[in-house]
Amino acid sequence: MSGTEFDGKVEFFDDMAQTPWLSEVHRLVAKAGGSWEDKDVLDVGCGTGRLLxxxxTEAKSITGVDLSEKMVAKAGALCTECGMEEKASFYAGDAYELPFEDDSFDIAVSTLVVFLLPEPLKAIDEMKRVVRPGGRLAMLNPGPFMGRETAMQLAEEKGFSPDSREKLGAWADVSERRHRFSPRELSKHLTDQGLVNIEHIPVLDGLGIITAADKREK
Incomplete structure (x- = not known):
């Protein structure tokens, strides 16, 4: 994968991040990461920075990293528009090799990213590396039942707008081609990596799963 694959999709992903369903999931991912008050928070695969x-508002610093330089540029511009540029930093970088020292952040979050990667567990391990002892990881991934048929059924039941339906369908289509995770599968890897206090929060009627865990204190 390369950043240029996503450079032409900046507006698509920015619109997607503003749909009611993903805006709400972003809120739940942030909540699963614990209080952001006076914390250094990292978003891996930040896109246009909407989650951050x-x-x-209450975070000490917000940092985003994304493979696409154009996504990063858009995120920086949006932060400036919102008056948050003094606490925000955005970098072009690879989820497999995050450009940060060990133990740099209190919280690391990621949405709609890990499942895309050829080696998704490697990205999770990088998130763990850059989180401080006692810090927390929270990520959104498609659950085992995410797919075009189930996504469209949900959109119909919930009365999604045509745009929200399109964006959810796009996630479902890619999920079928890439990775879908069960809580058991994620729990095993996180436990093997020494993470604790693991929890799984179903969203979108279980089509998505927010997974959160703590890095052990030293």
Whole structure:
């Protein structure tokens, strides 16, 4: 994967981040990460930065990293528009090799990213590396039943707008081609990596799963 694959999709992903369903999931991911008050927060695969901007008022710092340089540029511009540029930093970088020292952040979050990667567990391990002892990880991934048929059924039941339906369908289509995770599978890897206090929060009637865990204190 390369950043240029996503450079032409900046507006699509920015619109997606502002749909009611994903805005609400972003809020729940932030909540699963624990209080952001006076914390250093990292978003891996930040896209246009909407999760950080929407939830980062109380954070000490908000940092985003994304493979796409154009996504990063858009995120920086949006932060400036919102008056949050003094606490915000955005970097072009790879989820497999995050450009940060060990133990740099209190909280690391990620949405709609890990499942895309050829080696998703490697990205989770990188998130763990850059979180401080006692810090927390929270991520959104598609659950085992996410797919075009189930997504469209949910959109119909919930009365999604055509745009929200389109964006949810796009996530479902990619999920079928890439990775879908069960709580058991994620729990095993996180436990093997020494993470504790693991919890799984179903969203979108279980089509998505927010997974959160703590890094052990030293």
């Amino acid at each position: 901007i929407g939830n980062g």
